[in-house]
Amino acid sequence: MSVDENGTVLESKSAVRNAVEHACLNVALPVDVHTHLYSARFGDLLLWGFDELVTYHYLIAEVCRTNRSVSPDEFYAMSKSEQAEHIWQSLFIDESPISEARRGVLTCLEAYGLDVESRNIEEYREFFASTTVEEHIDRVFETANCERVVMTNDPFDDQERPVWDAGPEDDDRFLAALRIDPLLVTWHDAQPRLEQWGYEVHMDLGGPTLDEIRRFLMDWSERMDPVYMAASLGFNFQYPDEHPSTPILDQAIIPACKELGIPFAPMIGVKRQVNPSLRLAGDAVGKCDIGMVERLCRHNPDCDFFVTLLSRENQHELCVAARKFPNLMPFGCWWFLNDPSIIDEITRERLELLGNSFVAQHSDCRVLDQLVYKWEHSRRTIARVLIDKYLDLHATGWRLTREQIEEDIRGLFGQNFLDWTGNGGVSRGPAEGIAKAMR
Ligand code: FIX
Ligand code: ZN
Numbered sequence: 001m002s003v004d005e006n007g008t009v010l011e012s013k014s015a016v017r018n019a020v021e022h023a024c025l026n027v028a029l030p031v032d033v034h035t036h037l038y039s040a041r042f043g044d045l046l047l048w049g050f051d052e053l054v055t056y057h058y059l060i061a062e063v064c065r066t067n068r069s070v071s072p073d074e075f076y077a078m079s080k081s082e083q084a085e086h087i088w089q090s091l092f093i094d095e096s097p098i099s100e101a102r103r104g105v106l107t108c109l110e111a112y113g114l115d116v117e118s119r120n121i122e123e124y125r126e127f128f129a130s131t132t133v134e135e136h137i138d139r140v141f142e143t144a145n146c147e148r149v150v151m152t153n154d155p156f157d158d159q160e161r162p163v164w165d166a167g168p169e170d171d172d173r174f175l176a177a178l179r180i181d182p183l184l185v186t187w188h189d190a191q192p193r194l195e196q197w198g199y200e201v202h203m204d205l206g207g208p209t210l211d212e213i214r215r216f217l218m219d220w221s222e223r224m225d226p227v228y229m230a231a232s233l234g235f236n237f238q239y240p241d242e243h244p245s246t247p248i249l250d251q252a253i254i255p256a257c258k259e260l261g262i263p264f265a266p267m268i269g270v271k272r273q274v275n276p277s278l279r280l281a282g283d284a285v286g287k288c289d290i291g292m293v294e295r296l297c298r299h300n301p302d303c304d305f306f307v308t309l310l311s312r313e314n315q316h317e318l319c320v321a322a323r324k325f326p327n328l329m330p331f332g333c334w335w336f337l338n339d340p341s342i343i344d345e346i347t348r349e350r351l352e353l354l355g356n357s358f359v360a361q362h363s364d365c366r367v368l369d370q371l372v373y374k375w376e377h378s379r380r381t382i383a384r385v386l387i388d389k390y391l392d393l394h395a396t397g398w399r400l401t402r403e404q405i406e407e408d409i410r411g412l413f414g415q416n417f418l419d420w421t422g423n424g425g426v427s428r429g430p431a432e433g434i435a436k437a438m439r
Contacts, residue, residue, distance in 0.1 A: 019402045019406075031147065031175065032149040032375070035150060040133050042163050050084065059102065060072075092106075103373075111143050140371050146173075148174070149371065151174055156190070184233060187244045205248070217253065221262075228306055239292045261421070263303070264305055265307065269287070269288050286311060293307060301327060310335055310336065315349065333361055340380075
């Protein structure tokens with residue numbers, strides 16, 4: 001293997017294969033672009049440990065279908081530890097834990113050096129009880145080899161707001177995202193709350209309402225320093241529309257994002273509460289109108305849109321839309337798509353249609369420990385795809401270097417987002433912004 005001024009040239013197919021696999025499994029994750037994690041200062045908002053892992057809402061949905069002797073209401077009437085024991089017995093002991101969410105729990109335990117075969121949950125509980133949240137955050141970031149995560153920060157959350165009242169985030173592993181669903185999805189609920197907080201907003205959007213919504217966004221951006229603004233939008237969300245969401249987008253959200261130099265991140269496709277008895281586990285998926293995404297990008301060429309769609313059926317058309325709009329960057333294999341078979345399919349079509357210009361994955365972790373398993377699983381799946389793609393390239397006679405492959409993979413694992421937003425959108429840290437500081 002020769003080394004030239006650009007680095008280690010990979011001459012053989014096996015050298016390419018080994019370099020890609022090593023890079024995928026070992027490069028530090030620059031940023032996990034969407035999670036529901038929080039730094040330690042947020043207290044109980046940060047979920048971690050065995051019982052939280054096992055009572056993840058994905059597993060609640062699985063246990064309610066697998067063990068019908070306990071109804072959802074009876075399940076939710078249990079204590080957290082009773083829920084965990086019920087799920088462990090039903091989904092791990094009584095049948096093989098072969099689903100992605102079940103396998104993930106075991107990947108975490110194994111990564112911490114625990115005896116998975118003991119199946120002794122008291123042993124697992126003792127491991128977590130023996131550490132502090134600060135120590136465990138360090139352990140998880142090190143085990144997952146992750147440099148930063150983006151939180152989901154909701155100014156409408158009564159438990160979260162006081163934490164921001166106490167001051168800005170001071171753990172630079174945790175970047176903020178300003179989450180604003182109520183402004184677009186439940187304006188009738190959001191309006192009285194903004195009014196209560198001192199913003200002159202009217203239900204009919206009259207008077208200074210739209211300027212006041214923009215002021216609300218700028219005020220919270222001052223506090224949070226978000227890397228993007230986000231909203232989870234239903235599969236049937238439309239733009240433009242007669243709904244209040246269109247003027248709120250056009251005259252408040254998008255102007256605020258442009259002023260801040262950060263993307264708006266619509267996350268589209270949820271079909272809310274198809275089974276309300278499952279509560280947080282009761283949401284499903286629907287195919288959205290890709291035309292809505294195209295119109296957002298076409299009508300607002302000076303705003304960046306960082307987009308993830310929930311339906312598998314939307315993925316190919318999202319890639320085509322991204323080819324048409326440089327201000328559109330697809331990201332992640334979200335929620336019901338975060339499974340090896342679908343990650344494989346989505347990543348292949350993205351590479352084939354977009355080259356490197358996307359972010360391949362985010363974890364969507366709700367429990368700190370999931371950072372370990374969700375990325376361990378994704379790294380391996382994405383490695384298989386990239387080996388094929390780089391071997392296709394190698395077959396043309398084109399020669400790659402180890403360093404180039406590593407840079408490509410860091411990009412796909414989040415650096416592409418930081419570079420795409422430049423420095424305007426990520427002002428945390430050194431004056432030149434985090435993107436440059438992280439290169
Ligand atoms: O809207 C979102 O951010 C979704 O990711 C969550 O609401 C969802 O429950 C989830 O955690 C999916 O992984
Ligand atoms: Zn999420």
